[in-house]
Amino acid sequence: MADYGLVLAAFTAPIEIGTTPSSMLWMFPLLAAIALVYKATKMRVLFTKKYLLESLLLFLSVSGFLIMAIIVLNLLSWLVTS
Amino acid sequence: MAETNTNNRLSLDKGLWLIIVGLAAWMIPGAGHFLIRERKRGIILFSVTTALFVTGLFVGSMGVVDWVTGRIWFYAQILYSPAVGLIGNITKHGGYPVYGRPCDVGQIYTCIAGMLNLLCILSAVYMAYCGRGEMIGHEEEQDNG
Numbered sequence: 001m002a003d004y005g006l007v008l009a010a011f012t013a014p015i016e017i018g019t020t021p022s023s024m025l026w027m028f029p030l031l032a033a034i035a036l037v038y039k040a041t042k043m044r045v046l047f048t049k050k051y052l053l054e055s056l057l058l059f060l061s062v063s064g065f066l067i068m069a070i071i072v073l074n075l076l077s078w079l080v081t082s
Numbered sequence: 083m084a085e086t087n088t089n090n091r092l093s094l095d096k097g098l099w100l101i102i103v104g105l106a107a108w109m110i111p112g113a114g115h116f117l118i119r120e121r122k123r124g125i126i127l128f129s130v131t132t133a134l135f136v137t138g139l140f141v142g143s144m145g146v147v148d149w150v151t152g153r154i155w156f157y158a159q160i161l162y163s164p165a166v167g168l169i170g171n172i173t174k175h176g177g178y179p180v181y182g183r184p185c186d187v188g189q190i191y192t193c194i195a196g197m198l199n200l201l202c203i204l205s206a207v208y209m210a211y212c213g214r215g216e217m218i219g220h221e222e223e224q225d226n227g
Contacts, residue, residue, distance in 0.1 A: 014143045014184035026141075026187045030194060033134045037198045040126045041205035 024070070028063065035059040096211075103210040107203040109164060114206025127202045135162050135195035142188015144173050145180030155189050161196035161203075 017023050035058040039051060107114025112128030115121075138146060149156040149170040160166045180188070 011139050011144050012178055014145075014180060014182075014188065015141055017141070017183040017187060019183050023183050023187075029137065030134070030191060033130050034194065034198065036130045037127060037201065040123050040130075041201055046120075046122050046126075 027066065031062050031066075032059050035062065100207050100210055104203055104207045107206040108161075108199070111163065111199045111202060114203060115209070118206065118210050120206075120209065127199075131162065131195050131199050131202065134198070135192055138188045138191025138193075138195060139169075140188075141191065142184045142186075143178050143180050144169055145176070145178030146185060146188035146192055148173055148176070148180075150174050150176070152189070155193055158193035158196045161200045162192070163199070166192075166196070 017026070032055075035055045039055045039058060040046065043051060043054065103114045103117050106117050110128070111131040112124035112126070115124035115127060146152075147156065147159055147166055147169045149167075156166075156170060160170075
């Protein structure tokens with residue numbers, strides 16, 4: 001019973017996340033979830049292997065695009081401030 | 083005359099069926115797909131959206147669901163399930179700390195979970211409307227066999 005209390009207590013206070021560049025890593029689980037749900041609703045027939053492969057491809061392409069956007073924006077801010 | 087009555091009855095039944103599927107998909111994420119025999123799809127959607135929502139609550143605390151000060155966020159969050167309203171009722175007095183980056187991450191995760199469930203609701207209703215659940219199940223059986 002005390003274990004359930006501890007689990008519930010974990011939801012009453014936020015965890016520690018600093019305002020550091022590494023906090024951007026929190027976007028990857030979100031992207032994975034979006035890719036999995038999108039492909040689950042979009043694919044006409046769900047075959048496990050094909051579904052996982054297509055979800056992975058979508059996840060990688062969206063992640064790649066976002067990483068590119070981060071690099072471009074950083075370069076722009078470096079050019080403007082230097 | 084009798085044929086028109088039968089057609090009306092059929093369209094009424096179908097409309098009711100679509101409403102039931104939509105409501106089930108809202109009450110329990112993935113349940114709409116489960117009703118139309120898309121069990122694998124339903125289990126995936128339930129697991130992923132629930133994991134996302136629970137992670138959001140864990141990261142930002144229950145305080146991220148707040149219909150008093152964060153009403154716009156709440157509209158997206160309640161798309162996940164009506165149960166979110168119960169959480170909002172618990173947190174409305176503001177007894178749960180929520181601040182900084184964990185608040186951002188928690189709010190984004192819970193809102194995206196809600197909006198993904200909206201996608202699931204629309205997908206389930208559309209599949210029920212097309213009668214695709216049975217067709218896909220049949221195709222899948224043939225392909226596996």
